[in-house]
Amino acid sequence: MTIMAGMGSPTGTGVGPLLRGWRERRHLSQQHLALRADCSVRHLSFVENGRSHPSRDLVLRLAEQLDVPVRERNTLLLAAGYAPQYPETPLDDPSMDALRAGIERLLAAHDPYPALVVDGDFRVLAANRALALLLDGVAPHLLRPPFNAVRIALHPDGLAPRIVNHRQWRGHLLERLEQQLELVGTESLRRLREEVGGYPEPTGDPAGRADRAGPVEDVVEVGRPVALPLRLRHDGRVLSFLSTVTTFGTPLDVTVSELALETFLPADAETADFLRSAVGPDR
Incomplete structure (x- = not known):
């Protein structure tokens, strides 16, 4: 054997709309997601509408509960002003x-x-x-x-x-x-x-x-x-x-x-x- 070298992601202008897009795609209410991610519904609502800035840890917790793909978790972090969490290493590295x-x-x-x-x-x-x-x-x-x-x-x-x-x-x-x-x-x-x-x-x-x-x-x-x-x-x-x-x-x-x-x-x-x-x- 040899090794050789429709819809996209939810869109928005910041981490709040992106998170809301993923939540809606997963058909979860704010209450359900907040319970899963151990945060208040009020805080999640403020994050989604841009009135509150989420911590890095909260972004990752929400992404985990929303089953966001690894590549898109980096996108969420960047939208929130944080460095990416996951590297993208070539397979021949x-x-x-x-x-x-x-x-x-x-x-x-x-x-x-x-x-x-x-x-x-x-x-x-x-x-x-x-x-x-x-x-x-x-x-x-x-x-x-x-x-x-x-x-x-x-x-x-x-x-x-x-x-x-x-x-x-x-x-x-x-x-x-x-x-x-x-x-x-x-x-x-x-x-x-x-x-x-x-x-x-x-x-x-x-x-x-x-x-x-x-x-x-x-x-x-x-x-x-x-x-x-x-x-x-x-x-x-x-x-x-x-x-x-x-x-x-x-x-x-x-x-x-x-x-x-x-x-x-x-x-x-x-x-x-x-x-x-x-x-x-x-x-």
Whole structure:
């Protein structure tokens, strides 16, 4: 494996409007948030309308209770006139050696099943050997590092023509993009959402009939699908995967907070057998 170097955040002119925006987004009353953050409702009201200036500690307590992303906690602190709390360290920085080693071990442990690590803009920062199997046939211009996982999945020169349940998988990825925009809201992420949302759907795809007929039921439980599989044509067969996404708990760095490990586990025995045969043991 190798490691390669909608809505945004609530807006306002100061820390008060920003905090109010996050509170409203979380559908919390001032009373509920004040109780959680151990402050008075009156003081919280004064902070939100700019009549009172919050301490650094209160800004961080409120951000914690509002589940504000780490990057945006720095924004709140800056808006309140304080220095940022969380650094943003490049993944190739020497101080990240232990993290990179941990990522490599995680990716290697998932072989022969595909796994990758993406940042907050879905750029692929690391991947294991098995991912190359899924990327077979993707146009070279889409694979120039750091390539983008969502772009590769939905681009007409990427995986889109090979995804059997493309309509469903496209909807799933666009929903993930919207959720990420809620958390990060970077301009690059907004541009990505606009770009991939405009891609045409594959034409002449026999799977289109299955998509319109309803959910693909590769994985069932009492006749009902329990998760949406990714069904991908490869060398005359259809591989079926279930994806999982894992993030780092209690991150203290902006970079780490936006990393996500995505794995593609076989959804049936045939896919598992093929991957074990095609990828083989780690060398």
